[in-house]
Amino acid sequence: MGLGKTIQSIAFLQEVHGAGVRGPFLVIAPLSTITNWEREFGTWTSLNTIVYHGSLASRQMIQQYEMYCKDTKGRLIPGAYKFDALITTFEMILSDCPELREIEWRCVVIDEAHRLKNRHCKLLDSLKHMDLEHKVLLTGTPLQNTVEELFSLLHFLEPTQFPSEAEFLKDFGDLKTEEQVQKLQALLKPMMLRRLKEDVEKNLAPKQETIIEVELTNAQKRLYRAILERNFAYLARGAGHGNVPNLLNTMMELRKCCNHPYLINGAEEQIVAELRESLPTPAPPDLALQALVRSAGKLVLLDKLLPRLRAGGHKVLVFSQMVRCLDILEDYLIQKRRPDSDRFVFLLCTRAGGLGINLTAADTCIIFDSDWNPQNDLQAQARCHRIGQSKAVKVYRLITRNSYEREMFDKASLKLGLDKAVLQSM
Known part of the structure; x- marks a missing residue:
């Protein structure tokens, strides 16, 4: 995460x-980072590099003029390519491009390789149908939730050395003893090059995290209780016909309520109407803004925090799981x-905006709501806490405070213990 993997x-x-290894080389990266990959190839190498992405018509143009060498009669020369390295996205691999499967790749570099953690994902299946002689996986978080995810990466790299998931989990599934941890570390050391920020930059500015617990507002408390009790009659107030909240996923509705009640269908109209009734007439011109801020504990805090940060000359990244938030x-x-x-x-979605971008102009990061996977939050923080x-x-x-969100954060934090036990001590 910001340590120069690219x-x-x-x-x-x-x-x-x-x-003398002439390639071709394949780089697979998230869409948001391929421009950066192309720029760095141009800066640091003399390799002829092309970006393979876009519509079918644009890809056909690339195939026609940039990918293949032709003889004097215009026929393709098998195994002869104009490019040395090709950069593409996960989406292109998932779309099952036959032109990429036909090439014998000397080496593939997969950025944000923790996307391969699910052994049964379609991405892994697509990669298995490609001719990949050597493989390099780049990730700051190889071990996120369970040892099974680590096996998925190892099996992709060395299927003969790690053939059986059952055998691997038999040896390392629970990691209850120090002997198991040391044995796993011995397996990983020859295959892994791991760097920490302090190894690369001795004078890197420190990072301090503060957990701020906020109270639910009265509006949030009423909605929270209604969701827990599945009180459809209360939740339908202010909601149009057919717009009653769906409580099939109660936990998600509770998370929405903790972030902002406006994320619950029909809540905005109800809250604005209640505030209008409580204020003297005529209603103030900023009624909508008052309702927006007063109805959510987190926004009440943010309304006080942001002016102070701006007065101090800080630049701020705000991360949330929810685009609607x-x-x-x-x-x-x-x-x-x-x-x-x-x-x-700068407002960013945690998972989409937390990968492969450099935002060191900012020095303050606000995690508006936490992820079930704590590594995603660490990735987000690393957008500004990185080299430079x-x-x-x-x-x-x-x-x-005193909500499902608090319990979720406590449980998610336990997942960091696995990474600390296996990787941080190597």
Whole structure:
């Protein structure tokens, strides 16, 4: 996470190419990072690199003019390619492109390789049908939830050395003893190059995380209880016909309520109407903004915190699991923005915006709601706490007190113990 995996991998491909291994090389990366990969290839290597992505028509153009060598009669020359390295996305691999399966790849580099953690995922199945001589996996979080996920990566790399999941789990499934941990570490050491931030940058600015517990507002408490009791009559107030909240996934509805009640269908109209009745007439012009802020404990806190951060000259990243929650935060920020103010807040979805991008201009990170997988939150924090960051980084994690969200965070935090026991002690 910000330790130079991209440049190190590119330098490796340049080195083996200079030693006579002519490729072709394949790089598979998230869509949001392929522009960065292309730029770094151009900066650090002399390899002829193409990006293979886009519509069918654009890919056909790439095949026609950039991929294959032809003889004097315009016929394709088998095994002769114009490019040295090809950058593509996971989506292209999943779309089952036959033109990529036909190529004998000397080496594949897979960025954010923890996407392969599910042994039965379609991505792994697609990769197994490709001719990949050597494999390099890049990830800052190889061990996220269980040892089964680690086996999936190892089996992909060395299927002959790790043929049986049952045998692997028999040896390492529970990791109850120090002997088991040491044996697993001995297996991993020859296959893994692991770096920590302090190994690469001795003077990296520190990171401090503060957990802030917020209270549910009265509006949130009423909705929270109604969701727990499955009180459809209460939840339907303010909701249009056919717009009653679906409580099939009660836990998700509780998470929505903890973030902002407007995420519950029909709640906005009900809350605005109640606030209008409680205020003297005529209603103030900022009634909608008052209702937006007052109805959510996290937004009440954010409304006090952001002005102080801006006055201190900080730039802020706000991460949330829910795109609709980011939409609500965007509405709030638009209404609060002064005409002469500069943008200092960047809203990102934790999983989409937490991979492969460098945002060291920011020095403050707000985790609006936590992920079930704590590694995703660490990935998000690493967007600003990485090599090149000259300021101390402050992380604020917002958690609703005495709620499902608090219990979820406590359980998710236990997952970090597996990573700490196996990898951090290597």
